[in-house]
Amino acid sequence: MPALWLLGVTGCGAPAEPPAPVPSSPSATPRQPAGEPGEGTVTIEGQDEAETVQRWTPPSVQIDPDQRAQARRAAQAALREGRLYATGDDAIPIWLALLEQDPRDQRARAGLRQARTALLAQADALLQQQLQQRQALAEAAGIALVLLTIAPEDEQVRRLQRQVETAQRAVAFNxxxxxxxxxxxxxxxxxxxxxxxxxxxxxxxxxxxxxxxxxxxxxxxxxxxxxxxxxxxxxxxxxxxxxxxxxxxASPTIADAFERIEAVRTATLARLRDQGLRDLATPQGLKAAREKLEAAMRIALPGDAAVALLRGRIELATHYGSFRPGQVFSDALRDGGRGPQMTVVPHGGFQMGAGPSEPGASDAERPSHYVRFERGFAMAITEVTVADFARFVKSANARPRATRRGHSIVYDERSGNFIRRSGVDWQSDYDGGRALANHPVMHVSVRDAEAYANWLSEQTGRSYRLPSEAEFEYALRAGSSGRFPWGDAGLPPEDSGNFTGSQDVSPSGRHWANAFIGYGDGYWGAAPVGSFRPNAWGLHDMSGNLSEWVADCWHASYRRAPSDGVAWFNPGCRGRVIRGGNWANAPEQTRAAWRQSQDSDTTSGRIGFRLVRGI
Structure with missing residues (x-):
């Protein structure tokens, strides 16, 4: 109940000085519930969310002009008791009412300054409070609104408002x-x-x-x-x-955790090694020993002594060392990741090159000759992806050829031709757009491919390299001997690869002028790796998607070519070989024996690569 010097309390009073607009503070609330007679309220103005403003409206207090001295005493008493703004009996509303009657009332202004100092201290204490932070911040926000009403230009008040808003946001994030x-x-x-x-x-x-x-x-x-x-x-x-x-x-807990994990790894590897060695001592233990080795390789870091010992013993017991034909594996990288998925290609022999009467063949593909591999080798199941190559670029701080040169060869949809375009590198797609992580990396030179192979070798402790021409054709044929990788039929089997088909359509409606009639694979440009069925040896995209760099230098024929399948390489040569058809090749360039010369600096939206490694 207001004191006798009050004539009454209404809802239409106003402060002596108009408050400046205050930015919205979502968690700010008044100390008392709004809407009851004689109590301050917080109002929200603005139609737009971005313009929403909260204000404190003080309780309206009317004072009998003959009772001003009594009102001042009541305000001072309320200040001493800490009753500052919640109701019409509190200090600030009384002083504001006094100033409304007489804007020159210096004692009322001095009282407001005292109240402001007290409120700033209360708000600072609330901001420092660690327990019940939300409630404390809500109270501090309410105080800030009161202060912005009575001292809108005061820098301390503005700073408090910013502190409250920052603290509220920090609490919300926490x-x-x-x-x-x-x-x-x-x-x-x-x-x-x-x-x-x-x-x-x-x-x-x-x-x-x-x-x-x-x-x-x-x-x-x-x-x-x-x-x-x-x-x-x-x-x-x-x-x-x-x-x-x-x-x-520099968190010390990381080093401790690493030691605990490595202790588990070391104990696990030692157990697998000992079990594998015991398996090899039994007549039928080779399979079991291989299983122990595979388990160890999945968890070992490069160069682990326990794995090296077990692998060496198994290599003496089988033609494929610690592997078997068709086995899929990936090597561990030093950073904890895994290398490309590889599959073991079976050892054996094949007739390499084109026969004397093969349609579409050139002299560069002859004479046909026999090549034999006395030992199997591992080949990447897919072409190297953009994600694989990105890991190399980041780890080795590499700058591939197209990046340094600033351009590469892309397909131009407007003209239907292949053109040179600036700003294209290994991160780009066939048309110069941004390539997806699971797309085969393109716009790389043969030296870029070799640099990736060297980096992967360092990461894994294994010997990775580009395949030789013989290894590539052997793996592409996968035991077949026809004109095309799938045999002599002129039409590829459904879902067998990304080739130029008459049913393929470019984004602007173009069709291939020279294509496999009746075939369509749904892609104009390179497809994500592994989008089509693998060949008989589990390898994807050997004859389509992208043509691929191999290790050999270009030779105009196979006269005097190696018969053991190693790369035919002359140090310093610039003419290198690409093998396997691509998404924009003519049908005759999709033949199993097809080969082409490319300058070693060439980068294109039609050329990628994959790797092999010894076993």
């Missing part, structure tokens, strides 16, 4: 991060706890709650790494540990 952690959304790939805690720290670098959140996220990633290691999946363990190492700089 709460979202904690919710993400409880839901298992650590956010190592974005949009999770890590992002939220980092956003909070960007607002407040000393925010202890956000730092604790990052530590908890790091612990979650370490737990995933250790669980993966205990399950025998050390590649995944390495990935999680690498993600954990990015959370905080």
């Amino acid at each position: 709460r979202a991060g904690e919710d993400d952690l409880r839901a298992g959304r650590i956010g190592e790939e974005g949009d999770g706890a890590l992002d939220n805690f980092r956003e909070a720290l960007a607002l407040d670098p000393d925010n202890a709650r956000a730092r604790q959140g990052l530590a908890a996220a790091e612990s979650g990633l370490i737990a995933r790494a250790e669980n993966a290691a205990r399950a025998g999946d050390f590649a995944t363990a390495g990935t999680w540990l690498a993600e954990a190492s990015k959370v905080r700089d």
Whole structure:
């Protein structure tokens, strides 16, 4: 109930000085519920969300002019008791009413300054409060609105408003991060706890709650790494540990976790080695020993002594060392990842080149000659992808040829021709657009391909290289001897590869002038690797998609060509060989024996590569 010096309380009073517009503070609320007689309210103005403004409207107080001295005493008493703004009996509404009657009332102005100082102190204490932060920030926001009404131009008040808004945003990010952690959304790939805690720290670098959140996220990633290691999946363990190492700089917990994981790896490898050696001592133990080796290779780092010992013993016991024909595997990389998937090509022999009467053949494909491989080799199942090549570029800080040169050869949809275009490199597609990660990498020279092979060799401790011409044709034929990789039929089998088919249509409606009649694969340009059925040896896109670099120098015929399948290479040669048809080749260029010369610096939207490695 207001004191006797009040004539009454209405809802139409106004402050002595008009408040400046205040930016919206979503969590700010008045200390008391609005809408009751004699109490201040927060109003929201503006039709647009971007223009929404919150204001504090003080309780309206009417004072009998003869009772001003009594009103001043009541305001001072309210100030001493800490009753500052919530009702019409509090200090600030009374002083505002006094100033409304007499704007020159210096005692009322002095009282408002005292109240402002007290409110600033209250708000600062609330901002420092660690417990019940949301409630404290809501109260601080309410105080900020009151201060902006009575002192809109005061820099301390403006600073308080900014502090409140920043703190509210930091609390919101921390709460979202904690919710993400409880839901298992650590956010190592974005949009999770890590992002939220980092956003909070960007607002407040000393925010202890956000730092604790990052530590908890790091612990979650370490737990995933250790669980993966205990399950025998050390590649995944390495990935999680690498993600954990990015959370905080120089965190000692990472080194401790690495030692624990490596201890599990070492013990697992020692057990597999001993079991494999015992298997080899039994008459039928070769298969079991190979299984132990395969398990060890999946988890071992390059150069591991336990794996090296077991592999060496098995190589003495079988023609394929530690492998078998058709086996699929990938080598571990030093960074915890895996190399390209490889398959073991069976050893054997074949007739290489074109026969004397083969339609469409050239003298460069003759004479046909017998080649034999005394030992199998491993070949990549698909062409090297953009993602594979990107890992090399980043790790080796490489600058491939097209990147340095600034252009490459692409297909121009407007003219229907292949043209040189600036700004195209290994990250580009056949038409110069951005290539997808699972597309075969193109616009690479043969030297770029060899640099990738050298890097992969260093990463894995294995010998990777470009295939020889003989290895490529042998793997392309996969045991067949016809004119085309699929035999002598002039039409490719359905889903057998990305070739020029009469049913293929370009984005602007073009058709091939020289194509396999009645065939269509749905692509104009390169397709993602592995989009079509593999050949009999499990290899994809050997005769289509992209032509591929091989290790040999160009020779105009096969006279004096090696018979053991090694690359026919002359140091310093610039003319190199590409093999296998591509998405824009004529049908006769899709034959199994087709070969073509290319300058070693050539980069094009029709040429990629794959690798082999010894076993």
